[in-house]
Amino acid sequence: MPTGIAVVCDTDDCLAVYLAVQTGDDGDERSADEVSRIARKAAEGAGWVISFGFQQPVMTCPGCADGRGPVLERGICQRCMGRTDASSRCVYCLYPGQPEQTDDD
Template sequence: MIREAVTCDRDACAALYLQPDDRPGLDLDELIERAGWVARPALLVRPGRDDQEVTGHTCPACTADRGPVLELGDCPACHGRAVDRLDGAHCLYCRTVTPHGDDEI
């Protein structure tokens, strides 16, 4: 299956959002907003062409000034590295908490 992906536009940030397999029919823009990503308009100037509006993205870690994401891992929001705690996996960057499944307790 081919999935859409979004990357953070901040310099040196490796954050990544992959469209989940289990969310068919939901719009990617809606999914990234739910995950804490910010879409922003930007101007792209090309020689010989008019300014064109494009969309840039900022990951939840950079939005909260806790980025850039330097190590990739299993965080569903930014793919940053997470550490396991009693209540779930905590992302070191965006601080998303992913509860443990019933089989992991």
């Protein structure tokens, strides 16, 4: 079974979450340190800012890092789970989401 990893923003009152990380389903067990490294690398690739405080990684979502956060409303953004506008763009991190598919066959 695939293992999912959630990364949350460390900014006060921010609801941003990054869920699109899977460590694989090959049955291999991974150490907590290895899973943490995978999560940090994936989040950083998605625009999250990683820094260190008190010898622990501090995760900051793209919206907070660019001054548009904190994420106060949940939505469908793949990068931070923030609310999207009518054009499917996140109002917090500006991630251009995919327009909804319609079945007009």
